[in-house]
Amino acid sequence: MDHTALAFEMRGLREQVAGITDTAIAAADGLLIAADTASGIEPEGLAALAAAGLGLARRTTEATARGALRGTVAYGSQGCAAFFAVGDTALMVVLGDEGVDADRLHRTIRPAIDRIGSILTAKAPEGV
Amino acid sequence: MAGVRDSLGRAGYDLLSSAVTRYAREKGDGALRVSGTPGGVVHLRGGLVVAVASPGAPGPGTLLTRSGRSGAGAAELRVVRMMAMQDAAFAIVAGRVDGWEVLEDPADPPDALGVGETPGRLLHQAARKLAALDVLPHPVRPDRERPLPAVEVDLAQLALLQRELLVHADGRSTARDIAFRTGRAVYPVTVEMARLLGGGYLECVETAAPPVRMPARVPPESLRPRTRPVAEPAAVSTPGDAGDVPPSASSPSPPDPAPELPRRTPGASGITETLAPQKAVASWKGFFRLRSGTAK
Structure with missing residues (x-):
């Protein structure tokens, strides 16, 4: 797995979309892969929450025949926490503040998720 | 350098200024979406700008609740709304303006001003603020520097x-x-x-090394055994024998002990058997039928 490319994608999201404050990538079972989070956030716990949240959302889309799960968003009074499925094996967490540009977030996230998916599944040579 | 930024900012400002001014004169009511970074939406009523919303600047709600002024009176509310509108205009002008479009059927902004501001005055003020920022010894942009x-x-x-x-x-x-x-x-x-x-x-520190934390730095001892059944056993090494992996020039972090994305075997946790999706779906549907049946 190319860590530099992954870090580039994660930082790119935070820099391109106004209001994205933190991002994290984890395996579908909640095992943290990478975190670009502020010091106040505990990324392991966040990854576990995201895995649980996406699991429930996936069951919901299945039970209601809504197709393959793309993601789920929790809105709070001071921002939002979005969890996106990255293929079947991984997930991505995106945290935004109150001003997050939701349109831009959703437009930017789909291609980013695809790229992250291919970074995660690429068989990199040893030592990279 | 300031000159380069200035000319770029100027082009965006001119585009925005002529678009909003013309729309205000010809239509008067409606909303314009400004695309760019951060971009935003300019709401007009009777040829005056009554609200500007932008992801680049806190709205009146944020300004009031976060600063602990939630019990604001009508006069203060108006001041805060005006301030938020001017601030959002500044954020749009200070960023990149790519273009604009008329919003069809715009929702009425909940925090619109009763009496607005002329587009010319509002944008002129925003440009003046930007100019004032640029003459400071260390000019910054609202969405660029991360000191x-x-x-x-x-x-x-x-x-x-x-x-x-x-x-x-x-x-x-x-x-x-x-x-x-x-x-x-x-x-x-x-x-x-x-x-x-x-x-x-x-x-402002140039971040050559990405601040992204990879948990490989902190070996997740308790979590690693979960990957063993699927990963090749040879690839899983303890942090101690990292010597046989060539040191990476680009990354300061220790070599990743698991080069591949850990994969779970489907059903390994037994949760699928426990929850039995097929049955669960059936019983959920049954419950729904029962409910609608009794309702009749």
């Missing part, structure tokens, strides 16, 4: 806004981010950030 505290300072001797900036400057946050977190308008936060950078209290 860190440069020196240990006694916070008690600083003004409140300076203290807040030093507390929230973590190398990840722009002036816009700090404005949202503290519930302040983005312009004063940007100006103060520029002053603190100029005074040497803050510094």
Whole structure:
């Protein structure tokens, strides 16, 4: 797995979309892969929450025949926490503040998720 | 360098200014979406701008609740709305303006001003603020610089806004981010950030090494065994024998013990059997039929 490319994608999201404050990538079972989070956030716990949240959302889309799960968003009074499925094996967490540009977030996230998916599944040579 | 930024900013300003002014004159009512970074939406009524919303500047709600002024009177509410509108206009002008479009059927903004501002005056003020920012010794943009505290300072001797900036400057946050977190308008936060950078209290560190944390640095001992059944056993090594992996030139982190994305075997946890999706779906549907049956 190319860590530099992954870090580039994660930082790119935070820099391109106004209001994205933190991002994290984890395996579908909640095992943290990478975190670009502020010091106040505990990324392991966040990854576990995201895995649980996406699991429930996936069951919901299945039970209601809504197709393959793309993601789920929790809105709070001071921002939002979005969890996106990255293929079947991984997930991505995106945290935004109150001003997050939701349109831009959703437009930017789909291609980013695809790229992250291919970074995660690429068989990199040893030592990279 | 300031000249280059100036000319770029100027083109965006001219585009925006002519679009909003013409729309205000010809239509008067409606909304324009400004595309760009951060971009935003300009709401007009009777040829006057009554609200501007932008992801680049906190709205009146954020300004009121975060700063603890939630019990504002009508007069104060008007002042805050006007301030938020001017601040959002500044954020749009200070960023990149790519273009604009008329919003079909725009929703009425909940925080519109009763009596608005002429587009010319509003945008002129925004441009003036940007010019004032540019003549500071260390000009910054609301959404560009992400500084860190440069020196240990006694916070008690600083003004409140300076203290807040030093507390929230973590190398990840722009002036816009700090404005949202503290519930302040983005312009004063940007100006103060520029002053603190100029005074040497803050510094912009070029982040050559990405701040992204990979848990490989902290070996997740308790979690690793879960990957063993699927990963090739040879690839899983303990942190101690990292010597046989060539040191990476680009990454300062120790070599990743698991080069592949850990994969779970489907059904390994037994949750699928426990929850039995087929049955669950059937019983859920049954429950629904029962309910609608009794309702009749």
